[in-house]
Amino acid sequence: MAHFHCDRCGRCCISLGRHISIERKLSSTSHYCRVAVTREIVPVTIHPEYRDLFLNPPPGSTDESWCPYLRHIEEGRFVCTIYPSRPSICRNFSCYSMIIRDSRNAEVGRVSGKDLKSSDAGLVETWEREVATLPAMDKGSWMRMVSGILEKNGYTLEAVV
Numbered sequence: 001m002a003h004f005h006c007d008r009c010g011r012c013c014i015s016l017g018r019h020i021s022i023e024r025k026l027s028s029t030s031h032y033c034r035v036a037v038t039r040e041i042v043p044v045t046i047h048p049e050y051r052d053l054f055l056n057p058p059p060g061s062t063d064e065s066w067c068p069y070l071r072h073i074e075e076g077r078f079v080c081t082i083y084p085s086r087p088s089i090c091r092n093f094s095c096y097s098m099i100i101r102d103s104r105n106a107e108v109g110r111v112s113g114k115d116l117k118s119s120d121a122g123l124v125e126t127w128e129r130e131v132a133t134l135p136a137m138d139k140g141s142w143m144r145m146v147s148g149i150l151e152k153n154g155y156t157l158e159a160v161v
Contacts, residue, residue, distance in 0.1 A: 002158040004094040010078030012095050013070040020067050020087065028055060033069075035087050042087040044069070050081040098143075099158045100150060108155070114142075126153045 023034040029046040046054045046069075053061070053071050061072045069082045080086060100109035100116075100123060109118030109127075116127045130149045134142065147157045 002099045002160045004096070004160050008073075008077050008079060009095075010066075010070060010072065012090075012093055013067040013078065013080065014063075014065075016067070017065055018067065019089070020069065022068055033082075033087065035089050037089060040087070044082040044085045044087070046081050047084055050079060053079070054081040094160055097160055099160060101156045101158065103154045105156075122153070123155060126150070126155070 019036045020033050021036070023032040023041055025031050026043075029051055031044055032041050033044050034041050050071065053073070054069070057071060062068075062070070067080075069080055069086075071079050071081055073079050080090070096110040096112045096117075098111035099107055100111065100118065102108045102120065102123075108120040109116055109123050111117075114132075116124065116131075118124055118127070126149065130153075131146050134145055137145070143157070143159070150157050
């Protein structure tokens with residue numbers, strides 16, 4: 001099994017919307033935040049490396065609809081300013097559940113739900129032809145079927161935890 005690795009794309013924190021709000025400021029860099037889904041209150045601390053970015057965000061690095069701790073740092077890259085102390089809902093979230101590797105063991109695709117993200121034309125064709133057309137079934141059966149399809153086409157599938 002592979003372990004989830006955040007590539008700082010920011011899609012999770014943007015797509016979830018304002019799921020975290022600042023409940024109370026203890027100082028400029030220590031807060032209690034509320035998680036909208038669970039209603040829990042969690043203490044968080046702005047990471048020292050990102051304190052200036054949090055306190056003095058450059059124009060365009062924030063948005064009212066995003067998590068208040070998310071900052072845009074460069075094209076396609078974001079940073080969570082509370083990453084080490086982030087709430088459990090954030091710790092447990094992964095934007096992909098499977099990694100697909102080719103015969104050289106290079107990562108060539110990621111699966112989120114039942115959707116593939118890949119630039120490997122052969123993998124995309126295999127996915128559309130054989131995987132996307134699978135009938136509905138339980139997750140374990142689906143994973144076994146997909147794994148078999150990919151293996152016969154020269155790919156391996158790793159579940160992500």
